[in-house]
Amino acid sequence: MERDAIDAFKTYLIGERRSRYTIRSYISMVREFLEFLGRKEIAVDEEDIERYKEFLAVEKGYSKASQRLALNAVKAFLKSQRKSVPDNLRPPRGSHRVPKYLTAEEAKALLEAASGDVKASAMVSLFLYTGLRVSELCNLNISDVNLREGIITVRSGKGDKDRIVIMNERCASAVSDYLNMRKAIESKSRALFLSRKRSRYDTSSVERIIRNLARRAGIEKKVTPHVLRHTFATTMLMNGADIRFIQQLLGHSSIATTEIYTHINERALKEMYMKYEPRY
Structure with missing residues (x-):
């Protein structure tokens, strides 16, 4: 079932005209999310999302940018599966840093x-x-x-x-x-x-x-x-x-x-x- 869901998600992203790099990143993140869930049922609730956020920040040690990528991927995936998106599925705010550049x-x-x-x-x-x-x-x-x-x-x-x-x-x-x-x-x-x-x-x-x-x-x-x-x-x-x-x-x-x-x-x-x- 997971393979069918991933294939359907890829088709959805192509239809959304996402770049091949976004598609590759989103699929990788969603595979990680499904492995984290550890169940066949894809529907998730707010408790699942809170646990996943903690998993990304604490266990994986992801930066805010990587956390945003993962949560945006999950949000797109749930939409592609026509599942309800929990209200707390919101990426953390990005840090406003001065970009690095060369002299x-x-x-x-x-x-x-x-x-x-x-x-x-x-x-x-x-x-x-x-x-x-x-x-x-x-x-x-x-x-x-x-x-x-x-x-x-x-x-x-x-x-x-x-x-x-x-x-x-x-x-x-x-x-x-x-x-x-x-x-x-x-x-x-x-x-x-x-x-x-x-x-x-x-x-x-x-x-x-x-x-x-x-x-x-x-x-x-x-x-x-x-x-x-x-x-x-x-x-x-x-x-x-x-x-x-x-x-x-x-x-x-x-x-x-x-x-x-x-x-x-x-x-x-x-x-x-x-x-x-x-x-x-």
Whole structure:
């Protein structure tokens, strides 16, 4: 019965146009939830949810973000099974933290570390100059790149929305160099970035590439594709870009999501003040 329920849940998520990464994560979390329940009956009550919340926080030691993912997965699963959703099935509120980002010197060092590899250089350039999500980069096809116009079309990004991102001259040059190599590779895949197996990259492989490059560049911070996305947005804001313009480039559905970067700007102002404060 569990297998049938999982298969039905997967079909439901596909119908909801969820990304393949969300589908994979939700199914994994729901399998864990069903194992936690330890019974064939799927219907749950508030007591079950309270026990599950305690299980996630105490026994599994999940962060708030992971707890939100698990509870959202269970909520979607119950809906797919047309079961009632208990009132207490609400994820914990997220912590409002200032996003981590690279300094201009660190970003330059990362670009230089990638310069000897045309594929890595194209990846890093796209993250730092366009603010792409790692899943969006993995989903890019060759046909999505328009070098003449200096744009890339992101298809079915987060929230199943298409959008345009802009490449500056340096980014377009790095992508062009990689495309010349990519087009010489015989493959049935339409993917822009191909792994050694000549297949589309998954997100974990790209994250590993960025992590290794950061280590080679001598950057002590934990560097991920999302940190590079934050770096792009932070730099744009510090250079005077309008926050609604940044919202469009990042593909945020709400301006409230983009406003996390205003806190960074305030911190930058304070750092600048401390550097140049009057010393009488």
